[in-house]
Amino acid sequence: MSNPTRPLDEIAVLGLECWxxxxxxxxxxxxxxxxxxxxxxxxxxxxxxxxxxxxxTVDYGSLGASVQAAVEKDPVDLIETLAQRIADVCLLDDRVQWARVTVHKPDAPLDATFRDVTLTITREREVHRD
Structure with missing residues (x-):
């Protein structure tokens, strides 16, 4: 059980390439x-x-495969929707108290020179009170 006054540790998976x-x-x-x-x-x-x-602990190998599958399924219009889908996958593991998800769209259709388009969201586990 985590102590709410102690900061949580962070597990990071960075640069997961998906299509x-x-x-x-x-x-x-x-x-x-x-x-x-x-x-x-x-x-x-x-x-x-x-x-x-x-x-x-969180098996980041399995998590990476689950996130990749989430990106590859059912197309959506917005990266906001995609980021929420990915956060939901991360929060399926009860040990994950919060997830910060950044979706990079380096080939976004912009009529300008740019390096990347990103969206970052942070979602916390919902506390259920009876």
């Missing part, structure tokens, strides 16, 4: 494009450190 068919334009959905995902998760890793057992 998706998201966007408001027909050519984006038809042709697809690269999306790069950064994840930072708030997790208490003390149990895993004590046990040295993968079952006591």
């Amino acid at each position: 998706g068919h998201h966007g408001v334009f027909e050519f984006e959905r038809r042709d697809g494009q690269s999306f790069v995902i950064d994840l930072v998760l708030g997790v208490d890793t003390r149990a895993a450190a004590a046990s040295d057992d993968l079952r006591d």
